[in-house]
Amino acid sequence: MPITDPEKLQIAIRHTFNVMICRKCGARNPPGAEKCRRCRSKNLRWKRYRK
Numbered sequence: 001m002p003i004t005d006p007e008k009l010q011i012a013i014r015h016t017f018n019v020m021i022c023r024k025c026g027a028r029n030p031p032g033a034e035k036c037r038r039c040r041s042k043n044l045r046w047k048r049y050r051k
């Protein structure tokens with residue numbers, strides 16, 4: 001379902017991509033997290049918005 005409102009889209013993008021993803025279990029973690037909250041792995045990556 002596409003979002004048509006550009007302001008809402010920006011907010012949605014910010015919320016969606018301002019997280020860190022665990023490479024091990026795929027859990028979402030808060031930005032700046034050093035360890036995964038689910039499996040405690042340090043193998044985290046930023047979820048980046050790519051055009």
Ligand SMILES: [Zn+2]
Nearest residue numbers: 022025036039
């Ligand atoms: Zn994890």
